[in-house]
Amino acid sequence: MSRIQLEPAYILHSRSFRETSLIVELFSREHGRAAVVARGAKSARSRWKNVLQPFRPLLLSWTQKSELGTLTAADQVASPPSLQGQALYCGLYINELLVRLLHRGDPHREIFERYRQVLSELASDVAPQPLLRVFEKNLLEAIGYAMLLDREYDSGADIRAGQWYAYEPDRGPVPVAGPGKGRVSGAALLQLHAEHLETDHLPELRMLMRSVIGYHLGDRPLKSLSLFSAG
Numbered sequence: 010m011s012r013i014q015l016e017p018a019y020i021l022h023s024r025s026f027r028e029t030s031l032i033v034e035l036f037s038r039e040h041g042r043a044a045v046v047a048r049g050a051k052s053a054r055s056r057w058k059n060v061l062q063p064f065r066p067l068l069l070s071w072t073q074k075s076e077l078g079t080l081t082a083a084d085q086v087a088s089p090p091s092l093q094g095q096a097l098y099c100g101l102y103i104n105e106l107l108v109r110l111l112h113r114g115d116p117h118r119e120i121f122e123r124y125r126q127v128l129s130e131l132a133s134d135v136a137p138q139p140l141l142r143v144f145e146k147n148l149l150e151a152i153g154y155a156m157l158l159d160r161e162y163d164s165g166a167d168i169r170a171g172q173w174y175a176y177e178p179d180r181g182p183v184p185v186a187g188p189g190k191g192r193v194s195g196a197a198l199l200q201l202h203a204e205h206l207e208t209d210h211l212p213e214l215r216m217l218m219r220s221v222i223g224y225h226l227g228d229r230p231l232k233s234l235s236l237f238s239a240g
Contacts, residue, residue: 010074013040015082018069019124020061021104025051033061033080034108035069036124041116042107045071045078057083064100064128065089076113090132099137100128102233103144109226110152120151138215139206145218146201154225157181158202170196176217178224193217 018037026032031050036042050057060067060083070082092100103124111117127144131137149156159168162181168174172195174182185192197210197217206214223230 010072012070012072013037013078014070015068016040016070017086017121018067020063020065020067021108022063023047023050023061029055031061032077036107036111036121037069037116038118038121039116040114042111042113043071043073043078044076044113045069045073045080047080047083050080060085062089063104064092066125090128092128092132095137096131096134098233099131099141102141102231103127105231105233106145106148106222109229109231110148110222112152115152117151120148123147138211142201142206142211142214142218143204145222146204149221149225154221156201156221158198168195168198168202170194170199174198176220178221191216191220 016037016039018035020033021036021042022034023031026046029049029052031047033045033047033050034042035045047057047061049055050061052058057080065085066087066089068082068084068086069080071078071080107124123144127140130140146156157180160166160181161168161174162177162183168182173185173188173192174195175185175191176182176193176198182193182198188194193213193216194210197213200206200210201214201217
């Protein structure tokens, strides 16, 4: 059995377990995503009742001897970012992405720090769409699904800003004759590659990322997208 002590972490999702407990999906800096039982967390006298909430910077301790661990301590270490309206739904969308795409026990320290930064920027009224697109790109790269954005798939030729492409999620961009449904401009691909996005290209990049992420998720769409158009 392993014991994890005072690990920086965030709550991604929780669900009821028996009468008074929760199963909590967490994202930690050194241990990645984990699932733990928070025993008694729903009871009125629980010391965790108002702590185990999304977006709060926490120090968590737990024991792990199977896929489902047991929470032993939870302390909030800073004020949570104030996410309201669209920013809140964007945060929930990112949380669901992490739950669906990250494997348990697979640490991603860089993504953890990017996640922390995105929450802070969402709370400061930064335009959400560029933040989401870059975070999606970085997340796919971290889990081994890096997107080809600067070269054509078949020829290896450099992407041209004035050219249109059909983006095949399992391969990359293939040049096509002109704009159309499901097509993306070379200029948009290059901006995403450089992580410097301009407003004019955000709609086609949103379409592109929905397609690529949907491919990797398979038949189960993201529930957060049915509640609010996060991206």
